């Protein structure tokens with residue numbers, strides 16, 4: 511903590527010396543001035559714990575000095591004690607308080623009274639300093655805390671992203687798909703509107719990997735993802751990667767006809783990419799098979815039934831020569847091109 515500074519102002523060197531002697535017992539930095547002008551100049555450079563100001567000085571007297579000090583925002587709160595001859599006291603005391611004195615001491619000074627008063631102001635200054643330091647520390651900690659909070663939020667966001675998205679494609683992962691599917695199922699029960707599910711699977715992808723290598727296989731998955739992401743779907747439709755080369759699209763409030771239209775757009779968009787696939791069992795380029803199912807969700811029906819139906823539709827598409835879309839409404843199967 512900073513050592514308290516005390517300014518003593520008196521035009522007589524012997525008075526300054528006497529004050530210095532009385533202040534000797536305190537652990538302070540003492541600054542001396544023998545005129546009001548000099549005292550004002552010191553207040554520009556220092557932050558004083560206390561100013562002991564002589565009243566009668568040639569030129570600017572103590573009252574004028576005090577008024578000028580009080581007029582300055584920086585010095586406004588520095589305690590000033592006037593020191594004056596006892597004979598002048600009665601006529602001067604009010605003027606002293608008006609010009610901003612916090613106390614009035616009469617010469618000759620009584621050492622014990624003087625020192626105990628000065629001691630109080632030093633203590634006040636030290637308490638003020640301690641409070642200022644604590645406030646600064648508190649502000650620093652607050653900034654640190656805000657930064658940590660920010661980092662925590664970012665980390666949580668990243669964690670959430672990592673736990674809900676697939677690293678290779680950036681699409682929703684299987685875990686998030688299951689959550690979204692379950693939410694949409696519940697929403698469908700409430701609104702009693704059709705919920706459709708499209709499951710699509712790249713044809714002969716094992717052979718693709720075997721022929722071109724796993725790295726090219728990864729690039730191909732990313733290319734397929736880009737294409738699927740660019741297919742115009744509705745805002746509420748959700749695309750996810752639910753397996754190695756298997757993707758799903760949840761289409762809330764969509765009937766079979768609408769879902770089949772979307773499925774056909776999906777199949778065609780991959781077909782049109784014409785990615786070479788020399789070892790495909792059905793075509794010379796990369797294709798997908800698509801399974802579609804639609805149901806109006808009901809409380810006594812498991813959402814798994816919709817998944818199973820879409821899976822079975824996909825299975826059917828594979829066995830119908832691949833590169834096609836099949837739909838299945840739990841019992842009835844329709845094969846489409």
Ligand SMILES: Nc1nc2c(ncn2[C@@H]2O[C@H](COP(=O)(O)OP(=O)(O)OP(=O)(O)O)[C@@H](O)[C@H]2O)c(=O)[nH]1
Pocket residue numbers: 678711712713714715716717719723724725726727728731753754755828
């Ligand atoms: N490159 C790459 N390959 C993957 C990834 N995930 C799964 N696979 C591969 O995808 C292939 C899927 O093979 P299968 O399940 O036999 O299916 P398929 O060869 O596509 O045959 P059909 O589905 O019947 O047309 C496997 O060889 C997996 O190793 C991946 O992230 N990157």
